[in-house]
Amino acid sequence: MxxxxxxxxxxxxxxxxxxxxxxxxxxxxxxxxxxxxxxxxxxxxxxxxxxxxxxxxxxxxxxxxxxxxxxxxxxxxxxxxxxxxxxxxxxxxxxxxxxxxxxxxxxxxxxxxxxxxxxxxxxxAGLIHSIPKIPKQVKEQRPGIRWLNRPEQHGLLRRVERYGEQRDLGAIKVLLNTGLRVSELADLLWSDVEISDRKGSLIVRSGKGSKRRTIPLNKDARSGFLLLGYDQHQGTDQPVMVGQRGRLTRRGIEHMVEKYRGDLDGFSCHSLRHTFCKNLVDGGVGLEKVAALAGHESLETTRRYCQPSYHDLEKAVQVIGEEED
Known part of the structure; x- marks a missing residue:
């Protein structure tokens, strides 16, 4: 002790x-x-x-x-x-x-x-001799995780392309294809990002629990960073996310993304991280890899993305139907 x-x-x-x-x-x-x-x-x-x-x-x-x-x-x-x-x-x-x-x-x-x-x-610390019995926590039904299906993802990107700024489109592409937490994107520096013609990677230096991880960048993520200004700022210690008044905070990024919600019910900036994980699971990627990319401390957290949504169930029952539409 x-x-x-x-x-x-x-x-x-x-x-x-x-x-x-x-x-x-x-x-x-x-x-x-x-x-x-x-x-x-x-x-x-x-x-x-x-x-x-x-x-x-x-x-x-x-x-x-x-x-x-x-x-x-x-x-x-x-x-x-x-x-x-x-x-x-x-x-x-x-x-x-x-x-x-x-x-x-x-x-x-x-x-x-x-x-x-x-x-x-x-x-x-020696302030008390023993710990009194702590009451049990209150049981609650865990709310379902909100992710975007493919049509919703395309609709979101279409709204940003039509009505948004280049920076906003770049940020949403990065979030959808890296699974970064909003706070991690806010902390990201250009020196943490490296892109070549056919590949790229980024380093999360201070993830949840101070855990560091490296995320490979697919073509869509690389495109997002180019829209954010990679060519002009690569290798510098400047923040990736900036606005008119300087570095964007977590809340600033959330506000930027959520103004494009359109008709999406229950949508938040964090939905993009959930969507990244769900897309990986739907693509057949193993839970261990999903957990490593997302920075999950436990596979139980990652396993939530294996729970079928209503859209998943709709597709499942279509498989056994014999009549044509």
Whole structure:
């Protein structure tokens, strides 16, 4: 077990028994003095360092710290002063019960996961002796993955060709043919891309979980990078995705792509990544290769693309029909 950091504190219980002798029923949180170590914010910074050392993404760190702050405010409102060693299993069950009244299952599960991660950190840092029982996560039906079938892909590209900019068409071609996450495209530099007449590749240096991977580029992907300006910028440390005000953020790319949704229901920029994976599976590419190209940590994630869509089922029943249309 890791040694406690130098910012950890021993939260003294004091002579709580003396209060019992006075015949008063008190909560421990009420006994802790205002200037005791439970008010010290060092454990917050320690938790942030723990998440950073665990190489959690910036979004995860921000979400977990926010979720923890919300739990602390709830605890202070319902129990009084907060300290990590005051958290009980009953508190956690009550908090979950409160969340069930106003939050969706995914949000509840994320908040419980943030608290669980914090308690593991607190135990390893010596802030608590043991971890109280964490409530079970809420079961939820996983929404179906939205990918585009071939007619939808062609319709999207047709809209961009007719009404969009060269940059937009290049970006959508790249996303459809590389499976890059939007954040990965936003981080991509021209020095990460290499193209020749008949082949090409790109390097994702900071994928999910800080995993690096190399993606070969087919002709459509190479065409997309040429539209984005490969000939003018190849080999430089300039970002691939730029707008009038400089480098495009993840949200900027999402907004750029989603304005071409047309009549596509449930479409988002991330649908292009799903489409890349689905096209590979439909083309007979093995799950191990799909997982490697997409940067999936588990084959279970990739296996979702083997689940048939309604369009797949329509094609399946046509196979056994004998009457001609």
């Amino acid at each position: 890791p040694q406690p950091r130098n910012w950890s504190h021993n939260y003294a219980y004091g002579s709580y028994r003396g209060f019992e002798q006075l015949g008063k029923v008190l909560k421990l949180a009420d006994y802790l003095p205002e200037n005791s170590s439970h008010n010290n914010l060092d454990w917050r910074e320690g938790f942030r360092e723990h998440l950073e050392e665990d190489e959690r993404s910036d979004n995860t760190i921000t979400s977990y710290l926010s979720d923890l702050n919300i739990f602390v405010k709830w605890f202070e409102k319902t129990q009084g002063n907060f300290a990590p060693n005051l958290i009980t299993a009953l508190d956690l069950r009550d908090y979950k019960r409160d969340l069930l009244l106003k939050s969706k299952p995914g949000t509840i599960n994320r908040k419980l996961s943030a608290i669980s991660t914090f308690l593991i950190f607190a135990r390893d």
